[in-house]
Amino acid sequence: MEKLKWKLENEVIFYRISGKIAINKSCDITANGSLILKNLKKSDAGQYIPEVYDQNGRYNRHTTQKLLCILDPVMKPTVTIECFEENVNFTCTVDQQGVSYQWYQNDEPLTKEKDFSLIKTAKEVKSDSFFCKVSNQVSFENSESVLIPSTETCLKSIIPNTLKVLPEALPPVVLEGSDITLSCNVTRELTHPTNLSITWLVKKEGGKEEILTFSPQGGVITGTKFAHHYKNGSIRLAPSSNEVFKLVISKVTKSDEGIYECNGNEWLYDSRWKKIKIWESTKEFGNVTITPAGFPKELFGISIWVFIGGGGGIVLLIIIIITVCCIRARRQKHRRPSAAIKNLHDIPL
Incomplete structure (x- = not known):
């Protein structure tokens, strides 16, 4: 091969004639005239055209042009x-x-x-x-x-969290045998077709216990320890509005003491009617103490708990108890002579 020429598009990048290199733009040539490109760049892309002539100047038409595409390595996705x-x-x-x-x-x-x-x-x-x-x-x-x-x-x-739970505060002391109403306001913005439910709970020394769960869509579910109370009516749901839920506990006893809570839950059903919880919030009604029925509720026309809460504390409570006991003992002493006199009239002469 007397003459060998390689062109990139219209630019000559390698030219050798009679064994002497006239043009070489960073190219390597093999013994059979193939072109070797190293350290490729985007500018190396294009149509590569070989031209080969023999010693008689005849053009070799059996050469093949090559189109080179330069692609960037794929980046990490x-x-x-x-x-x-x-x-x-x-x-x-x-x-x-x-x-x-x-x-x-x-x-x-x-x-x-x-x-x-x-x-x-x-x-x-x-x-x-x-x-x-x-x-x-x-x-x-x-x-x-x-x-x-x-x-x-x-x-x-x-679904944004717009759930709000606002329980109505309970009196700290409730008279034994009376009723307590656990009233709780549960709301959310209806951005999606979700459901609401409310659960009443009580915390005691042994842990937290679920009293009852109610949902307009899901009905009533009672806690294990309170199922019989709901059945006999000592625990019941009271009429309420769409956003206010009320649970009434009737004729409370000492065993009903504890910290009461209101739990609101926003949920929906999936395609298999399985309940999926989305958002929930729990707030306290407060701690409830049950007072025995014989304990005085008022002193001088004022609730006894006002005195205690006003700073008198346990000392004032002891004084009040002693005072009440003395008054009751005096009343009983005055009653006894009357009873004795009456009995004397009954003795036959």
Whole structure:
């Protein structure tokens, strides 16, 4: 081969004549005249055209032109998750054009999922991991694996927390045998078709106990220890408005003492009618003490608990108890002579 010339488009990048190199722009040539390119750049892309002449100056028409495309290596993609009701939308994002996508679930390829997005039902794959693979003709990259969020987490991302629970304060002391009404206001903004329920609870030394749960959509569920009370009517729901819920405990006893709470719960049913909790809030009514029926409720026309709460404390309480006992003892002493005199009249002469 007397003459060898390589051109990139219309520019000569290598020219050798009679064994002497006239032009060489960083190219390497093999013994058979093939062109070797190193450290490729985007500017090296294009149509490569060889020209070969023999010693007689005849052009070799059996050479082949080559089109070279330079592609950037694929960048590492990221996976973002968005929730829509009970579904989860996965999106594979990479800042490049002309790439292919492949999704993997638990490291196994989803052969039919070739789009940049993937939709799954949260409850069906709640413990699975996902990642996407992005590739072009020269390289590929995988994203980090992500876990699918729970249905509850998905719903929280699209339903704002507007739940408000406001219990009506209870008197700190209740007379034994009387009734107490646990009135609680539970509201939320109806941005989605969710349901509300309310649970009344009481905290004692042995722990927290559920008294009763009520929902306009779900009915009544009684706590284990209070089922018979609800059945015999000593615990009952009172008429209320759409936002105010009332529970009445009748004829309270010492065993009813404790800290009462109101729990509001916003929820909905999934496609299988399974209840999914979204938001909840718990607030206290206050601590309730049950006073024996024989204990005085007032002193000088004023509630005895006003004296105690006003700073007299336990000392004042002891004084009041002693005073009341003395008054009762004196009254009983005055009654006894009358009874004796009456009995004397009954003795026959």
